[in-house]
Amino acid sequence: MFENLSLHELQIYWWIIISLLGGLFVFIMFVQGGQTLLNELSSNETEKTMLVNSLGRKWELGFTTLVLFGGALFAAFPLFYSTSFGGAYWVWLAILFTFIIQAVSYEYRKKESNLFGSATYEKFLAINGYLGTFLLGAAISTFFSGADFRLDDNNFVYWTVPTRGLEALLVPQNYLLPFAMVFLVRIVGGMYFINNIDHEPIRARARKMIKHNTMYFLPFFLAFTAWVLFKDGYSYDPVTKFVSLVPMKHLFTFIELPWIGAIFAIGVVMVLVAIYNAAFRAKNCCIFTIGIGTVLVVMALLLNVGLNGTVYYPSVYNIQHSLTIQNSSGSHYTLAAMSYASLMVPFVLAYISYVWYLMDRVKITEDEITSSGEHHY
Amino acid sequence: METLSIELVDWSRAQFALTAIYHFLFVPLTLGLSFIVAIMETIYVKTGDVRWRNITKFWMTLFAINFAIGVATGLIMEFEFGTNWSNYSWFVGDIFGAPLAVEGILAFFLESTFFAVMFFGWNKVSKGFHLFSTWLVAVGSNLSAFWILVANGWMQYPVGMAFNPDSVRNEMASFLDVALSPVAVAKFLHTIGSGYVIGALFVVGISAWMILRKRNVIEAKRSMVVGASFGLLVSIFLAISGDESAYQVAQHQPVKLAAMEGLYKGEERAGIIAWGILNPEKEIGDDKQEFIGDFEIPYALSFLGYHDINAFVPGLDDLVFGNEKYGIEGAESKIEKGKIAVQALTDYKAAKKAGDETAMNAANVKLQEYMPYFGYGYLEKPTDIVPPIALTFYTFHIMVGLGMWFIVLFIVVLYLLMANDIARYKKVLWLSIISIPLGYVAAEAGWIVAEVGRQPWAIQDLMPVGIAATQIDVGNVQLSFWLFAVIFTGLLIAEIKIMLRQISLGINGGH
Numbered sequence: 001m002f003e004n005l006s007l008h009e010l011q012i013y014w015w016i017i018i019s020l021l022g023g024l025f026v027f028i029m030f031v032q033g034g035q036t037l038l039n040e041l042s043s044n045e046t047e048k049t050m051l052v053n054s055l056g057r058k059w060e061l062g063f064t065t066l067v068l069f070g071g072a073l074f075a076a077f078p079l080f081y082s083t084s085f086g087g088a089y090w091v092w093l094a095i096l097f098t099f100i101i102q103a104v105s106y107e108y109r110k111k112e113s114n115l116f117g118s119a120t121y122e123k124f125l126a127i128n129g130y131l132g133t134f135l136l137g138a139a140i141s142t143f144f145s146g147a148d149f150r151l152d153d154n155n156f157v158y159w160t161v162p163t164r165g166l167e168a169l170l171v172p173q174n175y176l177l178p179f180a181m182v183f184l185v186r187i188v189g190g191m192y193f194i195n196n197i198d199h200e201p202i203r204a205r206a207r208k209m210i211k212h213n214t215m216y217f218l219p220f221f222l223a224f225t226a227w228v229l230f231k232d233g234y235s236y237d238p239v240t241k242f243v244s245l246v247p248m249k250h251l252f253t254f255i256e257l258p259w260i261g262a263i264f265a266i267g268v269v270m271v272l273v274a275i276y277n278a279a280f281r282a283k284n285c286c287i288f289t290i291g292i293g294t295v296l297v298v299m300a301l302l303l304n305v306g307l308n309g310t311v312y313y314p315s316v317y318n319i320q321h322s323l324t325i326q327n328s329s330g331s332h333y334t335l336a337a338m339s340y341a342s343l344m345v346p347f348v349l350a351y352i353s354y355v356w357y358l359m360d361r362v363k364i365t366e367d368e369i370t371s372s373g374e375h376h377y
Numbered sequence: 378m379e380t381l382s383i384e385l386v387d388w389s390r391a392q393f394a395l396t397a398i399y400h401f402l403f404v405p406l407t408l409g410l411s412f413i414v415a416i417m418e419t420i421y422v423k424t425g426d427v428r429w430r431n432i433t434k435f436w437m438t439l440f441a442i443n444f445a446i447g448v449a450t451g452l453i454m455e456f457e458f459g460t461n462w463s464n465y466s467w468f469v470g471d472i473f474g475a476p477l478a479v480e481g482i483l484a485f486f487l488e489s490t491f492f493a494v495m496f497f498g499w500n501k502v503s504k505g506f507h508l509f510s511t512w513l514v515a516v517g518s519n520l521s522a523f524w525i526l527v528a529n530g531w532m533q534y535p536v537g538m539a540f541n542p543d544s545v546r547n548e549m550a551s552f553l554d555v556a557l558s559p560v561a562v563a564k565f566l567h568t569i570g571s572g573y574v575i576g577a578l579f580v581v582g583i584s585a586w587m588i589l590r591k592r593n594v595i596e597a598k599r600s601m602v603v604g605a606s607f608g609l610l611v612s613i614f615l616a617i618s619g620d621e622s623a624y625q626v627a628q629h630q631p632v633k634l635a636a637m638e639g640l641y642k643g644e645e646r647a648g649i650i651a652w653g654i655l656n657p658e659k660e661i662g663d664d665k666q667e668f669i670g671d672f673e674i675p676y677a678l679s680f681l682g683y684h685d686i687n688a689f690v691p692g693l694d695d696l697v698f699g700n701e702k703y704g705i706e707g708a709e710s711k712i713e714k715g716k717i718a719v720q721a722l723t724d725y726k727a728a729k730k731a732g733d734e735t736a737m738n739a740a741n742v743k744l745q746e747y748m749p750y751f752g753y754g755y756l757e758k759p760t761d762i763v764p765p766i767a768l769t770f771y772t773f774h775i776m777v778g779l780g781m782w783f784i785v786l787f788i789v790v791l792y793l794l795m796a797n798d799i800a801r802y803k804k805v806l807w808l809s810i811i812s813i814p815l816g817y818v819a820a821e822a823g824w825i826v827a828e829v830g831r832q833p834w835a836i837q838d839l840m841p842v843g844i845a846a847t848q849i850d851v852g853n854v855q856l857s858f859w860l861f862a863v864i865f866t867g868l869l870i871a872e873i874k875i876m877l878r879q880i881s882l883g884i885n886g887g888h
Contacts, residue, residue, distance in 0.1 A: 053497075057493045058493075060488075060489035060492060061489055061490070064481070064486055064488075066452070067451075067452065067481055067485055068481030068482060068485065068486075070455045070459075070477075071455060071477040071479075071481040073474075074458070074466065074470060074473070074478065075477065075478035075479075076478070078466060078470025078471055078474050078546075079470075081458075081470060082459055082463040082467040082470060083463070085460045085463065085466075086459050086464075086466065086847040086849075087463070087847075089849060089853060090853070092456060092459075096452055096453055096456055097860070099449075099452055100450070100453065100864060100868075102449075103448045103449035103452065104445045104446050104449050104868055104872070107445035108442075108445065108872075108875060111442070111875045111878070111879070112879075112882075114871055115867070115871035115874050115875075116867075153545070153726055154464075154468075154545045155467050155544070156378070156463070156464045156467060156848065157463050157467075157847070158848055159849070162850060164849065164853060330471045330548075331471050331541070331544075331548040333550060333552075334471045334472070334474075334475055334549045337549065337552040338479075341479045341482055342482070344482050345482065348486045351486075351490060352486065355490050355491070355494055358494070358498070358502050359494065359502075361501075362501055
């Protein structure tokens with residue numbers, strides 16, 4: 001089946017999967033958002049523990065999605081894997097460090113003799129929530145702004161500045177997406193709590209928080225969108241592979257491939273509707289609306305930067321070294337073989353949804369958290 | 378391709394070794410304990426005996442403490458090929474990335490999704506579904522071990538690919554050859570076997586401590602029965618899979634085998650050195666004694682390596698300098714062929730730039746002919762193919778020796794449990810406790826044999842570590858090395874303290 005597709009069709013198929021994974025990952029980062037809200041949404045230790053336990057049942061999904069994201073990029077677009085991870089060394093390591101300290105914090109926070117004390121593990125969660133999200137936003141932003149690398153004739157990467165990726169923070173536009181993401185994940189985190197915890201004081205605080213954070217989220221998100229749509233985009237000729245700058249390339253992609261534009265628009269509307277329903281109409285249902293909306297928005301942005309002859313990882317050192325889905329992908333054989341493995345993705349999503357439903361149909365309550373017979377974080 | 382500075386390569390290797398060694402402190406217990414816990418829960422569901430439920434929950438808590446740090450230390454492994462071995466990642470990413478991605482899709486989600494049910498689902502889902510989830514966590518973690526070991530096995534014995542001079546990388550030609558390579562399968566079985574043994578040692582050792590302390594004695598004995606029975610089965614399995622692993626090494630990495638055995642001069646009907654002290658003054662090619670003292674089992678190495686007691690086993694001297702009588706090619710000739718391959722690649726690129734198709738074809742024909750020696754083109758002298766001998770030799774013998782000891786221990790413990798008077802045998806109980814860290818020593822030693830023993834190769838014969846690392850100022854890697862060292866050490870201390878506290882709280886005392 002897949003082996004009959006052309007190499008370019010397989011590259012598009014895999015870019016769509018990568019975009020979907022990227023979208024799912026940003027959605028599941030509501031866990032990171034929630035981690036920044038532990039003090040803000042609780043008034044005592046029990047409430048804080050309710051929040052931690054609510055997130056504690058989901059954090060591994062995000063972690064796993066991050067790992068899969070790395071593995072899928074390695075398999076499908078190995079030149080990106082070697083160029084960006086090897087090149088932007090410190091950005092990626094910093095992101096990974098924040099996830100490493102996250103992974104132990106849920107299990108160890110309330111355990112006796114945990115060496116560092118509960119407060120430290122809570123700080124670890126906050127660091128992962130703020131810094132991890134922020135830096136990931138900065139890393140994704142370089143898909144649009146570019147990075148300082150060149151490739152030799154073996155396709156081996158050389159980073160042209162010694163800051164190894166941290167220089168992205170010297171570009172003012174690269175702050176728009178990180179801030180937008182931090183506020184977004186806090187909003188989604190709040191909606192997750194509203195849905196998952198049956199405790200009115202927490203729900204009330206979460207609604208208030210969502211209102212406030214939306215006021216910060218919107219300007220950053222709109223500024224980021226405007227920057228992307230109206231900036232010059234890096235475009236390549238599919239035959240000659242020559243890369244050039246094209247005014248408003250990303251805007252034209254939304255117009256030329258309207259289905260991507262539609263995904264983006266639907267996603268934005270779903271996010272806004274969810275915020276309105278959760279914050280102003282006091283509904284508890286909105287995690288899925290905002291979740292799907294987030295997946296669609298992020299997916300559309302990644303599709304935009306990868307398809308329609310667009311460079312997805314520009315080199316600002318020499319734009320002819322930029323990465324496209326055509327010059328950075330795995331071979332036809334590997335992409336086709338991997339495509340069979342990708343058929344498992346709907347099945348995986350199905351059992352995750354089923355288990356989510358099973359586990360969350362009974363909401364977290366104060367009684368559950370204070371009872372001694374249960375496993376708690 | 379240019380050779381990177383030795384300092385950079387060594388620090389990159391040191392960081393990989395550090396993170397891998399830390400990660401593998403936690404992985405084996407996850408592999409082994411997940412099955413033991415699943416067996417315990419099965420007994421609970423079958424018998425309905427609440428005591429079994431408490432036993433299951435106790436070991437599950439310890440499992441979770443270990444699992445969390447295993448996940449934390451595992452994350453970096455997924456990305457470190459890119460961050461620190463980017464040249465490698467490009468050169469073989471078309472093959473190597475696939476098992477990692479499949480691991481994510483097939484295994485990690487299974488683990489992480491059902492882990493939540495295993496820990497928080499006791500009162501939320503049915504007994505049967507909970508048990509099913511516990512088994513799925515065990516299956517998921519073992520499945521993930523399979524895929525990562527396929528990737529590792531491929532580095533030791535690259536198969537199922539072809540070199541593409543246009544993209545300057547190896548490209549996959551057969552997924553099945555990669556996934557079912559005999560080296561990968563042997564490696565998988567031996568590695569999960571080591572995990573099962575560590576899981577069993579952990580349960581037996583901690584149960585022994587409880588019996589000594591006269592706490593939860595009934596539960597501890599029950600746990601011990603499960604641990605020791607499982608342990609005996611899997612430690613025998615570990616020995617068999619170890620034999621298969623060694624056979625594969627003999628077939629595909631004869632230099633590693635010679636280093637493992639301290640064999641300098643090859644011989645027919647070669648024996649195994651059961652134990653020996655290497656002569657530190659011995660050099661490749663000289664006539665000095667190999668050992669200061671040793672004890673040899675005759676014929677065993679020929680049999681182990683080639684399943685034939687009369688077979689010739691090449692030694693390091695033969696492999697470095699060649700041995701015409703037995704048709705063994707020396708490293709010097711391989712280095713020459715490697716240089717031809719490297720030059721052919723350069724010629725190919727030049728011809729391509731000039732648009733000269735005839736020259737391109739000619740260069741490509743030569744390149745493909747000499748490609749099996751490509752990596753040798755980056756070595757300087759024949760002795761470069763020899764890994765650190767002492768480290769490989771001693772770690773191999775420590776691993777094997779401890780493996781034998783574990784079989785004895787499980788037999789003794791199981792026998793005494795059957796006789797129902799193990800509490801009287803305090804020495805055996807103490808030996809069981811001491812054997813917990815020994816399990817980890819054996820497992821890490823095994824990895825040192827596998828990874829140090831294959832030096833100088835990142836990919837056997839194709840890419841030496843000297844050209845595989847990321848081009849980066851060494852100071853960056855030194856800094857990240859120490860950051861990992863500090864963070865992982867801190868987390869390890871926290872983990873051990875929490876674990877000890879939970880154990881001392883005993884069954885029912887924890888949560």
